[in-house]
Amino acid sequence: MGYLETSGRVGRLRCGMPRGYMRQNCRICERHVSECGDLSKRGKCQDCALALMEANAVGIAAHTGPFFNYWRERMAASVGAKILDDRQDAA
Numbered sequence: 001m002g003y004l005e006t007s008g009r010v011g012r013l014r015c016g017m018p019r020g021y022m023r024q025n026c027r028i029c030e031r032h033v034s035e036c037g038d039l040s041k042r043g044k045c046q047d048c049a050l051a052l053m054e055a056n057a058v059g060i061a062a063h064t065g066p067f068f069n070y071w072r073e074r075m076a077a078s079v080g081a082k083i084l085d086d087r088q089d090a091a
Contacts, residue, residue, distance in 0.1 A: 028052070
């Protein structure tokens with residue numbers, strides 16, 4: 001049905017790719033399936049998926065990097081706080 005699915009009177013937009021369409025390139029390194037092998041459901045090759053998973057684990061354990069900063073900001077936001085350490089006001 002494409003991007004717009006209708007069931008009865010209600011229609012909704014689906015996120016992602018249309019059903020039946022197989023990804024041909026990795027979302028991260030953009031290598032073709034013939035070069036990198038199978039892709040995950042989210043469109044990553046095994047090499048990129050493992051690299052991201054390792055960077056995430058190392059960053060959170062070492063309290064550095066973008067994954068840790070994202071986690072830290074989300075944890076603060078869950079209790080209504082904002083992180084002010086790394087923010088610089090232009091005023």
